[in-house]
Amino acid sequence: MGIKRIARLANVSIGTVDRVLHNRTGVSKETEKKVRKVIKEIGYTKNTTASRLKLASVKKIKFAVLIPETKNKWSYWKLPKKGIGRAVKELMELGVEVDYFEFLDSSTYKGLMDEIFLKDYDAIVTVAFFENESNELLDRANKKDIPVVFIDTEIELEMPANFVRQDSYKAGRVAGRLLNGLVGDKGCYFVVNMLNDRGIHANNVQRERGFRKFFEDSGQDVQIRTINYSLSGEFVVTKEMETWFATDDRKGIFVTNSKSHLLPRILEEYQVKNTFIVGFDLNKQNLKHLENGKIDFLINQQPRYQGYVAIKNLFNYLTKQDGSELNLDIPVEIMVKENIPFGPKVFAKMI
Amino acid sequence: MGIKRIARLANVSIGTVDRVLHNRTGVSKETEKKVRKVIKEIGYTKNTTASRLKLASVKKIKFAVLIPETKNKWSYWKLPKKGIGRAVKELMELGVEVDYFEFLDSSTYKGLMDEIFLKDYDAIVTVAFFENESNELLDRANKKDIPVVFIDTEIELEMPANFVRQDSYKAGRVAGRLLNGLVGDKGCYFVVNMLNDRGIHANNVQRERGFRKFFEDSGQDVQIRTINYSLSGEFVVTKEMETWFATDDRKGIFVTNSKSHLLPRILEEYQVKNTFIVGFDLNKQNLKHLENGKIDFLINQQPRYQGYVAIKNLFNYLTKQDGSELNLDIPVEIMVKENIPFGPKVFAKMI
DNA sequence: CTGAAAGCGCTTACAG
DNA sequence: CTGAAAGCGCTTACAG
Incomplete structure (x- = not known):
């Protein structure tokens, strides 16, 4: 043997x-x-364990992780980072190490990318926010035969790439199904995109596409209006919103990102009733409103798990030539008040 | 170091x-x-890897898995078994082995239990279907200091025990929330329990409890009726069912086990319209009806994952004294047509 | 082109 | 009560 x-x-x-x-x-x-x-x-x-035992001391496996800044207290990116940390911890005794690089914009992304390619990393985990830079990173990595996994967001790149992310188009369809169940087929629906400084995010675009496609496919005669808000500065109620609030009484709102928690207060202020909301992500504020019934559904992207699994699968690829799971479709997890996870036990699954 | x-x-x-x-x-x-x-x-x-590398050759870790028969082509128990198999495969090179014991009833359960205790297993994964026998197994295992994990079903035992299972009560509440969203607060709801030879299953009882509690807590004035059907022999439409079909037009049906796929055909036959159905498990027949819109929601128990994680966590307990996850609450996963997993990639998460 | 030896971190069996 | 040696399966550095 x-x-x-x-x-x-x-x-x-x-x-x-x-x-x-x-x-x-x-x-x-x-x-x-x-x-x-x-x-x-x-x-x-091959007995990978025996192999790594020996190699752990002489040839480390080094990961470079290039993600958005996590300094902000409620940063979403703390979550994938946590999952990555857990995977690295598990693999530590097998000689795995990680360096984190956190970017602010496309220019810092580029700078950190250069830094990464100066050293010799064995694999890279990053996020495809900037098309040009992502293409460059992929190209340079390919040339050096360094595997790359993009988490969170999928965009079209010039070369085939590995993505560990939720299918945003699919998630949008799921949101359509959920709201449709609550609002019915004669309803008026709103898609709310919250924009940050970088403009609209690829995920949000796909989510809206999926949402609209759901109703198109179902052949229902529903009205869907899109409203884009800029989140730079204060969140203000615009004229457009006011007319919207005055629409007939059956309403469904699909917020294409993690900010659905901004809506309930405004709806209350304008005394808009019977309005159902579907949003994304289990942040504290969203969960609060799911709990008190002001948000109806939240879709979870399992960000911790995304980070965890990206590292684990890259490790398997590097040590066992098993690249079968470098591309991973994270399930669209539907959360209601009654199945929100609390405590570490349940979250263990997602890490 | x-x-x-x-x-x-x-x-x-x-x-x-x-x-x-x-x-x-x-x-x-x-x-x-x-x-x-x-x-x-x-x-x-301690470097667990190095430890296991040595021990793999001299001291195997042997699991006994005692579960219901999986011979039947569509047996649900194939799924946890699959997850167990995958975990064992991953841990094989660390000296992990498994023996499967498949029971038919309480008497074969007892017999196989005796067999298991004749050999020296390091850990046991089983299912708590029979109260007396489960208590006996736990007691005997405790005396020999053998850890036990019960999967799928939680029942009350005389001693504290480890369960990897979905919280059925919670799942019932989720079902309530989902149907309520579709049917509304003036609806008439039905709980359908399908009974097999062994009578009603502990999970079904808890699911119904949770379902009813959801409406009780929400203070809604809804009617809920329970109907128990025996599945031994042919599935026949009873007088009770016929009166049920004649109830007013808003209807929600909660099927507390995996047999929700039996309903759509019957409802059609009796021309019952506008009836929403929530059921359990992603078996082929259920998925077919989710796909064609005749079942609205399915709740997934992630059976593969349950088996996988039971083995993994027992291994961690045995090798790293890490028993933190021997008790695991499997999330109540809500499935609609739009987020059903197809292909191996998505299922990878659940193994 | 091929082999023998040393070592990864831990465990065991034996010697004293 | 304590130590020295051999070995798990693989990898590396060196000798020939």
Whole structure:
């Protein structure tokens, strides 16, 4: 069982077996053939644990993680980072290390990317926010044969890439289904996009597309209006919103990002009743409103799990050539008041 | 770093360090104290991988899995078994082995339990279907210091026990929330329990309790009627069902087990319209009806994941004394047509 | 082109 | 009560 057995059966030393297994030079055609035959016959598979035990001390596996800043107290990005941290901790004794690089905008992204390529990382986990920069990173990584996983957001790139993210289009369809169930087929629906300094996010665009497609496919005669708000500065109620509040009484609002918690207070102020809300992400404010019934559904992207699984799967790829899960579709998890997770136990699944 | 360093710092041999670490006898108080001090100072933690690498060859970790029969083509129990298989495969190179025992009823359960205790298993994964037998198993395991994890179903036992299962009461509440959103507060609701030979299942009872509690808590004036059907033999439409079909036009049906797929055909036959259905489990027939819109929501218990995580967490307990996750609350996963997983990728999460 | 030896961190069996 | 040696399966550095 193992390299020793192969060596014995093939009548060579374990050093030679190792050379064949790693496709290293310095083995005669003859010997190689002999060894490969035995490997195949006994159905050898490498003991990754033993391998890493040895390598942990001499050849670390180093991850570069390039994500948005997490300094902000309620930063969403704390969550994937947490998942990454947990994965790294689990793999620490197998010689895994990580460096974090946190960007602010496309320019800092570029600068940190340069820094990353100066050192020799074995794999990169990042976020595809900027098309040009993402393409550059992927290109440079490919040339150096460094695997990359993009988490959270999928955008179209020039080369095939690995994404661990929720399918935003699908999530939008799910939101359509949920609101439709509550509001009915004669309703008036609103899609609310909250924009930050960078403008609208790729995920939000896809979510709206999916939402609209849901109603299109179902052949229902519903009205859907989109409202874009800028979140730079104070959140103010515009004229557009006021007319919106005055629409007939069956309403469904789909907030395409994590800010759905901004709506209930405003709706109350304007005495808008019977309005259902679907939003994204289990942040504290959103959960509060799910709890008190002012938000009806939240969609969870399992951000912790995304980070965790990106590292784990890259590790499997690097150590076992198992790249089967470098692309991962995170399920669209539907949360209501009654199934929100509390306590560490439930969250354990998502890490 | 490691046992060697401790030995050097404490001026003893690694053998002695090992004795202290494993609380073995044959170390003088003096030496022990000295060694413990160093261990504490350098914040030593054992390298589990190295440990298992050695032990894999001399001391296997053997799991006994005692679950209902999986022979039946569509057996639900194939799923946890699959998850268990995957976990065992992942841990194989660390010396993990498993034996499966499949029972039919309480008597075969008892017989297989006896068989299990004849050999020396390191841990047991089973299902708490039979109160007496479960208590006996737990008691005997406790006496031999063998950890046990019950999956799928939680029942009250005489001693504290580990459960990896979905909270059925909570799942019932979720079902209430979902149907309520669709049917409204003046609706008439039905709870349908499908009984097999063993009578009603503990999970079904809890699901119904949660469902009813949801409406009680929400203070809504709704009618809820329970109908129990025996599934032994043919599924027939009873007089009771017929009166039920004739009730006013807003209807919600909560099927407390995996058989919700039996209803759509019957409702059609009796021309019952506008009736919403919530059921459990992503079996093929249920998914078909979710797809074609005849079932509105399905609740997933992540059976694969339950099996997987039971093994993984028992392994962590046995090798790292980490028993923090032997009790696990599997999230109540809400499925609609738009977020049903297809293909292996998505299911990867649940294994 | 090939082999023998040392070592990763831990465990065990044996010697004293 | 304590230590020295051998070994888990793999990798590396060196010798020939």
